[in-house]
Amino acid sequence: MTETLILPETQDRATRYHALIPQIHALLQDEDDLIASLANTAAGLFHGLNVLWAGFYLVKHDALVLGPFQGPIACSRIKLGHGVCGQSWAQRKTIVVDDVDEFPGHIACSSASKSEIVVPILRQNQVVGVLDIDSIHLKDFSDIDRVALEDLTRVLSTKF
Ligand code: SME
Numbered sequence: 325m326t327e328t329l330i331l332p333e334t335q336d337r338a339t340r341y342h343a344l345i346p347q348i349h350a351l352l353q354d355e356d357d358l359i360a361s362l363a364n365t366a367a368g369l370f371h372g373l374n375v376l377w378a379g380f381y382l383v384k385h386d387a388l389v390l391g392p393f394q395g396p397i398a399c400s401r402i403k404l405g406h407g408v409c410g411q412s413w414a415q416r417k418t419i420v421v422d423d424v425d426e427f428p429g430h431i432a433c434s435s436a437s438k439s440e441i442v443v444p445i446l447r448q449n450q451v452v453g454v455l456d457i458d459s460i461h462l463k464d465f466s467d468i469d470r471v472a473l474e475d476l477t478r479v480l481s482t483k484f
Contacts, residue, residue: 327351329371337373341472344372352479361483363392365476369457370394376437377458381409383451388413391453398433407431412442413451418470422463434458441465445477447484455480 329347332339348368355361362380369378371394379393381402388402388409405414407429412419421440424430430440437458445453455477459465 329368331372335374337466337468340372341468344368345472345476348372348476349479352483356483358483359392361480365455365480366392366394369455373457375457375464376434376460377456380445380453380455382453383413388454395458396434396436399431402431408440408442409454409456412444412454416444416446416451418443418474420465420470422465424458436460438462439464441469441473443470443473443477445481445484447481452481452484 330343332343334340348365351364351368352361366379369375375395377393377395377398379395379398380391381388382391386404390398390400402409404410408419408421408427409431419442421427421430424432424437424440437460439459439462441457443455444451445455455473457465457473
């Protein structure tokens with residue numbers, strides 16, 4: 325396959341996921357390597373969703389450690405319960421933040437970030453990492469994102 329994403333002109337999220345998700349699945353299908361899988365997924369989501377930052381933090385001992393991502397440089401370690409990522413890890417659930425300034429303890433890696441979604445990656449009932457996406461727009465994430473990204477993390481969990 326060629327490594328070029330084919331995306332619709334519209335910014336409508338459901339339409340973008342409809343085009344994007346099968347292409348990410350195709351990239352993941354024949355790739356067992358974790359880093360290669362996460363790196364291409366981060367790039368696909370970053371370009372496919374037009375966001376500020378898309379990437380992964382991986383559970384290593386008592387912290388989330390920065391993994392493959394696209395976007396501005398980010399903090400490299402997050403403790404359990406800290407920030408949106410650490411809360412998603414602790415609560416083992418997806419967190420959608422409409423306005424990061426309203427989220428107690430939000431870790432501002434970039435002042436341009438206004439809203440965020442964090443989806444935990446579960447392997448054998450344990451959180452092994454989180455998918456984090458940041459947007460420059462308030463309220464940029466909804467149930468459409470949650471459902472699509474939770475599906476994607478189920479596929480990614482098989483690579484761990
Ligand atoms: N905002 C996140 C930190 C990671 S960056 O957004 C890439 C948080 O509060 O956990």
